[in-house]
Amino acid sequence: xxxxxxxxxxxxxxxxxxxxxxxxxxxxxxxxxxxxxxxxxxxxxxxxxxxxxxxxxxxxxxxxxxxxxxxxxxxxxxxxxxxxxxxxxxxxxxxxxxxxxxxxxxxxxxxxxxxxxxxxxxxxxxxxxxxxxxxxxxxxxxxxxxxxxxxxxxxxxxxxxxxxxxxxxxxxxxxxxxxxxxxxxxxxxxxxxxxxxxxxxxxxxxxxxxxxxxxxxxxxxxxxxxxxxxxxxxxxxxxxxxxxxxxxxxxxxxxxxxxxxxxxxxxxxxxxxxxxxxxxxxxxxxxxxxxxxxxxxxxxxxxxxxxxxxxxxxxxxxxxxxxxxxxxxxxxxxxxxxxxxxxxxxxxxxxxxxxxxxxxxx
Numbered sequence: 001x002x003x004x005x006x007x008x009x010x011x012x013x014x015x016x017x018x019x020x021x022x023x024x025x026x027x028x029x030x031x032x033x034x035x036x037x038x039x040x041x042x043x044x045x046x047x048x049x050x051x052x053x054x055x056x057x058x059x060x061x062x063x064x065x066x067x068x069x070x071x072x073x074x075x076x077x078x079x080x081x082x083x084x085x086x087x088x089x090x091x092x093x094x095x096x097x098x099x100x101x102x103x104x105x106x107x108x109x110x111x112x113x114x115x116x117x118x119x120x121x122x123x124x125x126x127x128x129x130x131x132x133x134x135x136x137x138x139x140x141x142x143x144x145x146x147x148x149x150x151x152x153x154x155x156x157x158x159x160x161x162x163x164x165x166x167x168x169x170x171x172x173x174x175x176x177x178x179x180x181x182x183x184x185x186x187x188x189x190x191x192x193x194x195x196x197x198x199x200x201x202x203x204x205x206x207x208x209x210x211x212x213x214x215x216x217x218x219x220x221x222x223x224x225x226x227x228x229x230x231x232x233x234x235x236x237x238x239x240x241x242x243x244x245x246x247x248x249x250x251x252x253x254x255x256x257x258x259x260x261x262x263x264x265x266x267x268x269x270x271x272x273x274x275x276x277x278x279x280x281x282x283x284x285x286x287x288x289x290x291x292x293x294x295x296x297x298x299x300x301x302x303x304x305x306x307x308x309x310x311x312x313x314x315x316x317x318x319x320x321x322x323x324x325x326x327x328x329x330x331x332x333x334x335x336x337x338x339x340x341x342x343x344x345x346x347x348x349x350x351x352x353x354x355x356x357x358x359x360x361x362x
Contacts, residue, residue, distance in 0.1 A: 021050075023049055023338055025052070026053075027058055028055040028059060030330060031326075032055075032059025036053070036331060036332075036335055037056060038069075038122045040339070041072065042122050043125070043335070043336065043339035044339065045079065045082075045126035046125055048098050050096060052093065054093050063092060064090040065088065065090060065091045067110055068110050068114030068140065070087055071111070071116075072119045072123075075106070076096065076122055076126075077096075078108075079103070079127065079130075080100075082096055082097055084096050101131075102130075103127060103133060103134040104134060105134070105135045106135075107137045108139070110140030111140070113177070113181030115146075116139055116141060116142060116176075117144070117150055120138055120187060121148065121153075121307075125314060127189045127191070128166050128168075128189060128192050128195065129191065135186070135188055136188075137184065138184070138186075139182075140181050142172065142176045142183030144177075144272075145178070149257070149268075149270055150172050150175070150183075151172075151268060154172075155268050158170065159265075159266055160304070164192075164315060166311075169188040170188075175214065175246060176251075176253075177254075177255070179251065180251020180252070195311055197315045198312065198315065199319045199320065200265055200321070202321075206261070207261045208261050209258070209260050209261070210240045210258070211230050211241045211242075211257065212243075213226045213227050213254070214246060214254065216246040216251065217246075217249045217252040218252050218254055222254055222279045223256075224243055226254075226282055226286075227256075233284070254282070255272055255273070256273075256282060256283055257270050258286050265300065267301045269301070271283060271286040289301070292323065295352065296323055296353055297352075297353075301323065302324075302329070305325065308320060309329065309333055309344070309358070312358040313342045313344070316342070317358050317359055318358045319355065319357040319358070321349070321356075322354055322355075323352065324348075330346070342360060342361050343360075343361055344356065345357045
């Protein structure tokens with residue numbers, strides 16, 4: 001047996017010691033990032049199963065909890081009236097034991113440019129299944145690399161949840177970019193009781209394609225150059241491509257968002273401006289993602305695929321077609337299976353297309 005196989009077998013184990021049943025998670029497994037913690041928190045809240053996670057974010061340059069992870073844990077403690085041990089910046093191990101979900105009005109602020117969309121991602125499943133309405137205000141980074149942007153959630157992810165029976169309304173008050181942060185948005189969540197099973201096997205005809213280049217405290221020509229690349233490489237309608245300059249910006253930032261609205265689904269692709277990286281290169285990365293998605297003729301892109309695993313598992317089933325799963329997605333699948341009695345199959349249908357199916361366990 002290889003060392004990799006041994007590690008996979010050690011990813012999860014059950015402790016039936018003094019506190020009773022508890023899931024123990026090796027946070028260095030797979031992609032070894034913060035998503036393992038967030039998924040565990042989300043499903044622990046829903047199932048009320050306690051867990052301990054070790055080796056938190058072991059595969060990152062700065063292992064352990066960062067401020068945005070501490071905020072996500074604090075948010076989970078608040079809505080789950082949970083017991084927690086080890087929730088401090090830099091911690092490599094944490095215990096979380098939830099009780100009852102408490103819907104209501106909450107304000108969570110990361111305090112830095114750390115992603116507040118990831119904080120929402122952590123507590124959203126529990127609030128969708130709670131017994132009352134919740135109103136959230138979240139502050140921090142709203143448009144961060146390595147995290148879903150507010151636009152992605154609002155335009156791509158929430159509409160799929162709506163089809164599953166969720167009622168979510170989100171309003172962006174101001175965007176926040178790294179490193180200044182300062183973003184803020186509000187979310188209203190009506191409980192749904194139970195999410196409905198959903199299949200997304202085709203995207204249907206493309207209705208429209210839109211791209212927006214946001215610039216904050218940076219020259220407008222950066223966004224104009226990004227839009228030019230999209231128009232020339234993708235041939236999109238110039239009247240659906242625009243540059244927006246942020247009024248009263250908190251700090252500098254640039255994000256390029258490309259949206260493809262189809263009959264059955266809307267997908268969103270995002271690129272972030274970086275110091276020393278030409279605008280043309282930022283746009284070219286987005287173009288490459290869009291082209292791969294369009295050529296595969298699948299409805300669900302890689303990032304949305306990762307987001308759909310939890311709600312489909314909570315619904316007890318679902319199916320969608322997508323591109324080859326990322327390590328992020330395959331790791332997420334393994335975490336989900338430890339908290340819920342589901343079978344999740346990832347099947348390659350052809351060179352470009354995969355099908356992910358969630359089924360109730362035996």
